[in-house]
Every structure is written in structure tokens, then in C-alpha cells.
Amino acid sequence: MKLTFNVRQGLTILTIFSLIFISMNRVKSEEESKPFKIFTGHTEKVEAIAFSADNKILISGSRDNTLKIWDIETGKVLHTLSTESQGITSIALNRDRQILVSGDIDNSVKIWDLQTGKLLITLNGHSQPVEAVAISPNGKLVVSGSDDRTINIWDIDSGRLLHTLIGHPDYISDLGISPDGKILVSSSGDADYMAKVYGNIKVWNLQTGKLLYSLKQASPVGNIIISPDGKTLFSGSFGQLESPNSAINTIMIWDLQQGKLIRNFSENTESLESITLTSNGKILITGNFQGSINFWDWKNRQLLHTLKNDSDPINAIAISPDQKNIASSSDDTIKLWKTPPMEKTLLNE
Template sequence: MRSLDAHSDGVTSIAISPDGKRIVTGGISTPTMKVWDLRTFLMLKGESGHTQPVETVAISSDGKLIASGSDDRTIKLWDLHTLKLLDTITAHSGFVSKVAFSPDMQTLVSAGGGDDNTIRLIDLQTKKTRHILKGHKTGVDAIAITPDSKKLVTGSFGQLVSRNRAISTLKLWNLQTGKLLHEFTDNFNSVESLAISPDGKILICGNYDGSIKLW
């Protein structure tokens, strides 16, 4: 349909608004987050609030907020319609690899990369960290939240035990309490991507070895 010359280098993340009218993109080469009109394919604004490349972007389920995470170790919240900066949250000691809004709009989940292997559960009202989840041995590369906002799945590169084998790569958490509910010890590959079916019954995991696993 259309090809957008969005960023001068790799596109790190894409989010689409619930009404299907806007997309937000992050790029690896610049600290700029861009917002596009999906009907006209024109760029509405390029925001450079970050000082380093934008690793991840997300749009809230109510279509009002954008969250962007950057190599500058901050998360920024933006108004999707006015594109004004609302808050800056410093949550990780390393770069911010992933951000996601819970469907119930109560929690912002962020994942750390580099030397920070934690996941932060941030209260969207107070902007304070409610829980810090630990257990991954390396940076978290993927996160997914169940449609009922009760559970969180996280995936990482994992702790390598041999050239083609990694452990501690895939975990299930209680999103309210931060408690670890299950560790998928039968997943021996580093995790690249995660998705949960709309009915919340199936977890899909894309692994570094090219395989897709379903639970």
C-alpha cells in the first residue's frame, strides 16, 4: 500500500492507536520518536525529547497516551493528540528495552537492558514504581500482558549454558503483586518476541533459533 521513509536507520518499534488513525515509530539512529497519520501517511510530528535513540514505543488502550523508552534510561509519557510531553520517568540503570500499558490503564510495564535485567511495574497514576521484578539473567527483550491485566509474560536472551542452549528465558508473573507464577524451563532458546491471543488463552513465543512455540 505504501512505504514510509520513516527513519534513517533501523525502526526499533511501532505502535498503532486503537482507532487505527495514528502510528508511532522509534528509530535506532536518532533520539526522535515520530507520529504519523495512518490515513494520509504524513508525519504529524517528530519529537526529540530523548537524548539517545528510542528503543520502544507503546500506545495506551484508551488511545490517549504514548510511552517511549530510550537508551538514555528514561521513559517519557506523551499526549497522543497534542503530542505534548507529560512526564519523564527514570526507572532503569540501563537502557529501556520495552514498555507496555496494561489494558486496564493501571500499570506501565518497563523492561531494562544492558546491565539492568529488571522489569518495573509503574503505577500510572503516581508514576512511582510499585514492584521491581528480578530473575532474568540478561536484558529483557520482550513483554506481553494478558487482556485481563492480571498476568505478565517476559522473555530474555537468557543465561547461555552452551552455544545453542539458554535457560531462564521465559517467565510468567502476577501483574498486581509482582510474584513469579511460572518459569518455562522447557524453553531452551533466547526469546525475541511474545504475543498473547485476544482471548488470553494462548501464549506465542518467537525464539532466537527461528522457532515459534505455543503454550
Template sequence: MKKLTFNFSQRLTALAIFSLICISWIPVQSQEQSKPFKILTGHSDKVEQIVFSADNKTLISASRDKNIQVWDIDSNKVLRTLSTQSEGVTSIALSRDNQILVSGDIDHSVKIWDLPTGKLLITLNGHSQPVEAVAISPNSKLVVSGSDDRTINIWDISSGKLLHTLTGHPDYISDLTISSDGKTLVSSSGDADYMAKLYGNIKVWDLETGKLVYSLKQASPVANIIISPDGKTLFSGSFGQIESANSAINTIMLWDLKEGKLIRNFTENTESVESMTLSSNGKTLITGNFRGNINFWDWENGQLLQTFNNDSNSINTIAISPDLKYIASSSDNTIKLWKIPPI
């Protein structure tokens, strides 16, 4: 074996190259200085979901305390409280024009509200167990609800008529998302391991007909799904630690929505993905994990851009304002607002 020797100049060059390589390998560190600039208090129980209005002026929160609160972001004041008179609210969805709000309840019902007035328009009954996820079609004509009873219902908003009941998930429905053109519905469920291998825990549907297009198999429970604004990419985040050689533990997966093929995946450190959202420009994926961290990702290459340290509690829900100025998160009965750098 030959011995390599370097003169002084060569050593400096080699050291510089080595240093550059090492720097490129250094992981993005948590930004300790990143703290919430507002904390909204008003709920008495766990906040399950947060959404921003399209005009960036209000924030809407749903809680297990049976209430939905509409907040003015500038003043921190509650503009109105919608009392569901249920056992607790699990999920909400807001129409693009900010007029219609849909809520899913622990008492198995789906409620449709006129948001400007806070008036309850109609209550939809059709599930036999708690509703875990709701979605509104882009044209505000359809409501979709997913339940612990393993079914997905598609409703007509104006009449309250049940149009389709979709079946096939062998476990509870964890999330729903609709493409921006209103043609595709995607559902996810908490089934995992052998059940996912048999049936698939992500399903893609034709929203108009209710017919299954295809199923995807992610071998650990799926908590969240999002479709990119251009309708080309589906994001799924898994949670929980499944003892399986091929399980996708704590993994964010990117799928070609048209072809149903996996593009790539990357891991959310060692913590499960509890919540997830996508910036309105489609460039940045934001995840909340079990340890209370909020992570910003360049999803095209899986690079972690920045981390906000929330606290030690799991991030139940996370949302980003349409103007990309704020992040809202909750891990308890409060809501934290963060200012974010340009993304």
C-alpha cells in the first residue's frame, strides 16, 4: 500500500475541501430563538383542528370542549363562538369563499354552518361512530366525512342528501383531502402492518361517482394526507411505531397522484408525524411531530429547512396562513401563532 504525502499548500487545499464537505453534511439545527408571538386562550379542552380564512384575517379552531371559535388574528379576540351541543368537535373544513364551515363531531354527526352569522344550517346524520375528518369540495357543493365506523360519506351541501357511502378501509378514517379541480378524493386510515398490506391504507376515489380508482399501501398508520395545489403530488405522513421489517415508521411519503407511484420518502427524524400542512405556493411542507417540533421541509429533496421548538407535547394540529406569514399550532387547549421566514 502506497503512503500518500502532501506539501503544505496541498494540505490547506485538502483541508478546505474537507471542511466544505463536512459543512454540507451538517443537519439543520433547531432555531431556539423561534418563539410564538401570540398565544390564544379560550378553549377549555384539547384543540383538534385549526384553519385560516382565505383573507388571512381570521383563524378558526375546533375543540373537544364542544365549541368552535372564530378569532380575529390582529386583536386576538374571539369574534364568535359556535356551540355544537355535541360531545366534542374533532374536525373542521372551510369553503374557499369563507362562507360555509363544516364540522365533524364525536357524537357521529356532521354540521354545516353559515360562518358570517354563526348559524347552524343543517345537521347530517349517517355515521355510527365519531367523525374524524371532513372536507369541502372546491365548488362548495359537496361535503365529505370520514368516521371511526370505517366509512366515508359524500353529501350534497344544499339538500343534506347522502349521495355515496364509500367502504373498503379496514380501520378508522384518519384524514380526507380533495384535489383543487374537485375531481379526486383521497382518504387515509389508521390501519397498518398486515392490514395495510392486504387492503392499502390510502385510497384514491372519483369524487363525483364515488368509485375507487386505486389503493396505496403505507405500512404504518397514516395520520395526514395533502394534495399539492397543482394536483400532481400526494403527501402522506405516518405515525406510530409498527414492529415490521418493511414498515414505513415516522415517514413522509410523496406519491405521483395520477400514476399512484411512490416518488420518494424521507423520515421525520425519530418522531411520528402527528400533523401536516402545505404552503399555498406548494413549495414547503410543514409537519408537527410527537415531540412538539414544527419542521419546515423542502419536499422536493427532503431537506429539513428549519425547526420551531414548540414544547414537549405532541402537535395535534398545524395550519399555515394563505399569505405565508403565520403558522398556527396546538398541542393542548391553547393556540400558538408563529411568524415564519419567507418560504
């Protein structure tokens, strides 16, 4: 039997297979762009989230006055820690010592045993709500920043107040500690272009409490994060001032050692709510008010991928230590996403 095959048939078959391939990849892409697990249980806004070192546990802090410790595999709550306060604003985790720190609206800082859920100590020293907390890499110091415009450095074991840092003319929005534990960075919403008030980022010696220098940024700073090698600082602004140099939701990238601006770029969104980094520091991840989680090759200012959280604003984001999962919070809900496929050179150490 003689078989015949013409060009038109070949193109038709090729087109069909191409459409099938495109459709399959589109479905796969849509699945990868949706959360694979949703955690419900909080009754008010979830302000902060963090992963445990073994990637098995997720911790969340909410305005409903509770901390919840979740089993990621089952989605079940292992512990609910009640703070008996007016709400949680921030959390920090020392994965080596299994210590959890929470900042509260009732002006206090609480230190918890992560494994047992036991409250170890309550630190009182601020006169207004605590907006940010951080733990030194060696787990010996806790730092808290408050609406009272002060930063307190505490001994985590004794609860003794070591230093109170002043200098910000407005509330403390975020804190960061360098990987070597020597440098503390604080940010604030204290920008006022007309009054010529700048310096919303301050860099301190963590051990002595001495101010090393200030970084001038013409927009209020909501989030900061230090790169894993301790050389680069990322700051995210969340508004626009009447300044020729201000921009909506600008991400500023600084040389932390020299105190110089390296580069910046804008998200062009309503409000930048949260930022984090992959473990190698090559990809910057941002969450915004419009419900998008964006992945940036920050050195090239290139947007690599976007996860869309419907229209729900992103309150907080975190990436698991193994880099496989992204957690985001919106209102009282937490969602877990698979990290989007990106170039291995950007994800690998």
C-alpha cells in the first residue's frame, strides 16, 4: 500500500501538536501560579510569617492576638499561642535556638520556646506599640523598634535592656541585622521633604549601639532586608512625597559597607507591603497591595515571574530555607505557593 503525505497535512498535524503543547504548558503554568495550600484559622489580619529551619513548620502572627504554629504537610495547627495583648505586629525566629520573638501592640516583646510553645519572658520598655523585632544570628540579642521612635536592644536570656537607640523622628517600621551580627539597620516612615527631614534608614553598631551613618531616602521606608553576604541592603518605600526625587514604591539598593546607593527601580503599584530574598541573595521577592508577588533579578532590574493573589493585598511574604515554597498572608489567610521555575543560576548558591 502506498502512503502519501503532503505539506498541507504536515502543517496541519504540526499545528495540532503545537496547540496541544501550548495548552498543556498553559495549564501547567496556571497550576504553578496558584497556591497549593491555604491555611485558615486566624480571625484578623496576619501581619508576619516565617518558616522553620527544617521547612516543616510555618509560624504566623496576627492582629487576633495569637501566634499559630502550623504543620505544613497537613495544614493543621500544632500550637496556638495567646499573647493576651491587642495583637501581633511582627515576629522573628532564631532557627538554631528554636526561639520565637513577637512584637505586640501592647508595647511589649515576648520570647517563646518554639518547640513547646511556652512563653519564656516578656520584655517591657516601650511606651507605644512594637512594630518590628529582630534576633541576632547567635541568638543572644533581641532588638525591638516601636511607634515611640526608639529601638531597644535586649539580652535574650536575662531580659536586661542593654541599649536604647534614638534618632528617628517617627515610628520604626523595620529592623535588620547583618549575618555576622555586627550591624543593625533600622528604617522609619520619617521622610518629610518640605521640612527637609531625611535619614529614614540608620545603620548602627549592634554591640555598642553607636550610630554609624544614615541613608537619605525621600520616601517613607516600610521594609528593609540585608543580603546573605552582608554587603547589600534593600529598602522598600511605600508612598510618594512632594519631592522631585521621590517615587511610588521604589526599591533602593545600597552598598551597606560604603553607605552608597547602587541602583533603584519602581514597582509601579499602589503600595509595596513586604520584601524578602532568596538564600543566595540573587532574587528579590516583593509583595504588594494589589495582590502580586514579584520575583526580580535585581542586578539587571528584570522581572522574572509574578504570582497573582487575586485582588487581595499581600501583608507579608516568606521563602522556605530550601527555596521550594513561598508563603504569603492576605487579611486572615495564609497561602503556600511553589517557587516559580527560574534559571538555576539564579536559584543555586
